[in-house]
Amino acid sequence: MSLQKYREMFPILSEKVHLGNCSQSPQSVPVMRAMNEYLENWRIVGMDWDFWMTGVERAKASFARLIHADEDEIAMLSSVSDVTSMVASTLPFGERNHVITTVDEFPTVGHVWHAHQHRGHIELDFASADDKMYTPAVFEPLMRPTTALLSVHHVGYYNGAKQNLKQLAEFAHSNGAYLFVDAYQSLGTCNLNVKEQGIDFLASGNLKYLLGLPGVAFLYVKKELAEQLSPAMTGWFGRQNPFYFDSTHLDFGSGARRFNTGTPPVLAAFAARGGMDLLNEIGLDAIGARINELSEYAVEGVKSRGLNLASPEDVSQKGANTAIRVGDSHAVEVYLMARNIIASARGDVIRLAPHFFSLESEIDQALDAILEWAKH
Ligand SMILES: Cc1ncc(COP(=O)(O)O)c(C=O)c1O
Incomplete structure (x- = not known):
């Protein structure tokens, strides 16, 4: 075309x-068309949870394709703030409770880590680089034997500085830590392969280069890692079967499902799929x-x-x-x-x-x- x-x-x-x-x-025609599928179903069918859930799963599949992940490695939340809070709620990892982030994250990410530090769940350090390029050498002095996570953006919201994620993943892993990436400012503009880059956790919303709406965000968690984690932030969609309706027991859904919370943002999920499918097609x-x-x-x-x-x-x-x-x-x-x-x-x-x-x-x-x- x-x-x-x-x-x-x-x-x-x-x-x-x-x-x-x-x-x-x-606003684009494919996104409006996808939203209309939801609106028409609501108008004509009235109430159709199966249709909603299929829409949510299709959006996750589109996101998974975009980052070269599997669909069961994706959870759906409402904002990058929620996604970061979700990851924070899985800490500490054993004895490891130390997080290193940067002063150049979008502020919401820093705020979440701060809030968890205030509650005593984690210890926190901020790295700073004059040129806003975050190499392993910038993080090295802050690394500890208890470091659990390196929390870094892919592309900076302020000046667009783009980080070398593969290098950062190798550095985190060689120190026994994981890499959490806020990719909100890069997804939709480049081909990001989470497997090749070695990313463990990845967050993105949908209204920037992904062509969608506010209200929906995605969390990728590497398969091998997801089922080792028990998030304290949760809800009925994080269960093995959300429709089992038993409030007296807590189980965790398989793969990244355990990171879902309440009723997903269904309309925004339809919009998200419309935009991401256009990008995947091009x-x-x-x-x-x-x-x-x-x-x-x-x-x-x-x-x-x-x-x-x-x-x-x-x-x-x-x-x-x-x-x-x-x-x-x-x-x-x-x-x-x-x-x-x-x-x-x-x-x-x-x-x-x-x-x-x-x-x-x-x-x-x-x-x-x-x-x-x-x-x-
Ligand atoms: C890199 C980055 N992360 C996070 C956010 C905000 O995320 P949310 O409002 O979904 O919590 C923005 C918003 O502009 C951003 O540019």
């Missing part, structure tokens, strides 16, 4: 430049190559206009997001919005986050408008 045909699946692209995919991707290798082209174009465009680049220059070290230091980023976001350009402000940077459907001319439009703002 041609790029133009794909663009037509996103009606807003005929009116706006949408470079806000690091925050919320545009292919994540092709999408990754296109994102790198656009990234290179954006980095060059920032430099040639004399703007202040906050992202790594080397596209192999960055995700889709190209961040530009502007100071009052909210004012820039509003200025761009008034010109039908969607970009996303965080701290002192404005983030341009294209997706596979984006055009070089759209990046130029956004960069020209930012330059105009800087000069006005």
